[in-house]
Amino acid sequence: MLTINVAVLLAVIVFFRLRRRTQARSRNEERTTAAIILALGVLIAPTPAGQGVVNILGQLASGVTRAGR
Template structure:
């Protein structure tokens, strides 16, 4: 039996949707992409990968804040 991780499937969909040129997208397509990315974020957030991404972004933000002082 083949199982598909929903987060991986959404990541693939986001990858292919973002490959298109910005000028070729309608507002409806942009909204759909935003909803898919939001759903992907909700699925990744409670996982170890999501926590790792949050830690890296937090360190990056603190580094930028300290560099601007």
């Protein structure tokens, strides 16, 4: 039996959609790509990898905040 991880499938779709030239995209395509990326983020967020990304971004944001003081 073949199982497909939805997050991996969305990541592959995002990869191929973002490879296209920006000038060739319509607004509808850009909105669709943004919705797919949002869905990918929602799927990845509760995973350990997603939590790691959140921690890294949090540390980066706090470092930027401290540097701005």
